[in-house]
Amino acid sequence: MPKVLxxxxxxxxxxxxxxxxxxxxxxDYYIHCGDSELEYSNPxxxxxxxxxxxxxxxxxxxxxxxxxxxDFTFFITHGHLHQVKQNLMxxxxxAEECGAQIxxxxxxxIAGVEKRGDQIFINPGSIRLPRNRREKTYVMLELFPxxxxxxxxxxxxxxxxxxxxxxxVSLDNK
Numbered sequence: 001m002p003k004v005l006x007x008x009x010x011x012x013x014x015x016x017x018x019x020x021x022x023x024x025x026x027x028d029y030y031i032h033c034g035d036s037e038l039e040y041s042n043p044x045x046x047x048x049x050x051x052x053x054x055x056x057x058x059x060x061x062x063x064x065x066x067x068x069x070x071d072f073t074f075f076i077t078h079g080h081l082h083q084v085k086q087n088l089m090x091x092x093x094x095a096e097e098c099g100a101q102i103x104x105x106x107x108x109x110i111a112g113v114e115k116r117g118d119q120i121f122i123n124p125g126s127i128r129l130p131r132n133r134r135e136k137t138y139v140m141l142e143l144f145p146x147x148x149x150x151x152x153x154x155x156x157x158x159x160x161x162x163x164x165x166x167x168x169v170s171l172d173n174k
Contacts, residue, residue, distance in 0.1 A: 002069045006139040008033035008078070008106025009126035011055065017127050017157060018044050021138055024159050029069055033106035033124065034061070034078030053078035053106065066098045071145040072171075075100035079107035079123075088114070088121050095119060101171055102141075102150065111137040111162070113152045115169050120150055127157050135162055148172040 005027045010018055022030065034053025038045055040060035052061025056078075064077040075095035082091035084107050095103045096119070103121045110132050111125025125137035136157040141150055147170070154165040 001145075002029065002072075002143045003027040004029045004031060004069060004074075004141040004143070006031045006033065006104050006122060006124045006141065007127055008104075008124050008138075009035045009053070009109050009128060010037075011035055011126070011128045012037040013128050021127070021157070021159075022047070025140060027140070029067070031074070031076055031104055033076060033104050034080075035106060049076060051077055054080040064094070064098075066100060070143055071148075072102055072143050072150070073098070073100040074102045074104060076104045079105035084108055084123075088116065092116060092119055092121070111135075111139075111154055111165055113139075113154075113165070113167060113169065118171060120152075120169050120171065122152060125154070137162060137165070 005025055030048045032048040032050040034051045035055045037055050040058045049065050051065055067074045075098050084091055084105055105123055109126040109129055112123050114121045124139040127136045127138055130136050137154050140153045150169045152167055154162040
């Protein structure tokens with residue numbers, strides 16, 4: 001089963017946080033949903049599928065990425081260009097245009113997961129400046145293609161599971 005690590009809104013954190021998070025987990029894919037505030041080529045960002053946020057000024061960052069991991073298609077963006085602070089409708093429509101079932105975004109700094117129709121919206125929160133919670137968070141996903149389930153685990157920056165945010169979500173609408 002593919003495993004995916006998702007972070008966002010690290011706002012300049014390098015060695016202490018991002019490197020330790022990468023070293024803590026064995027995963028198949030790494031995603032950074034923007035506002036790293038690092039140069040695109042910074043070695044800390046190696047192995048990350050990365051997009052630019054409103055605080056990223058390196059023009060090499062794309063606004064969005066669409067990636068297929070096994071049977072799951074991911075739409076990855078920061079969210080500021082899709083007004084995610086107002087609602088998830090615009091980002092959901094864009095992901096649908098791209099054929100994506102899993103939407104990864106940041107910008108709000110609010111950790112959460114939500115299923116709407118045949119889409120799963122995941123915001124890993126912020127590992128630097130969280131909102132609505134004290135914990136600085138990131139996400140680990142485990143994908144189960146046979147059952148169309150996604151195990152979403154939120155972790156604190158010191159690698160403890162945040163139980164009340166973590167869940168298993170099914171893309172099977174039965």
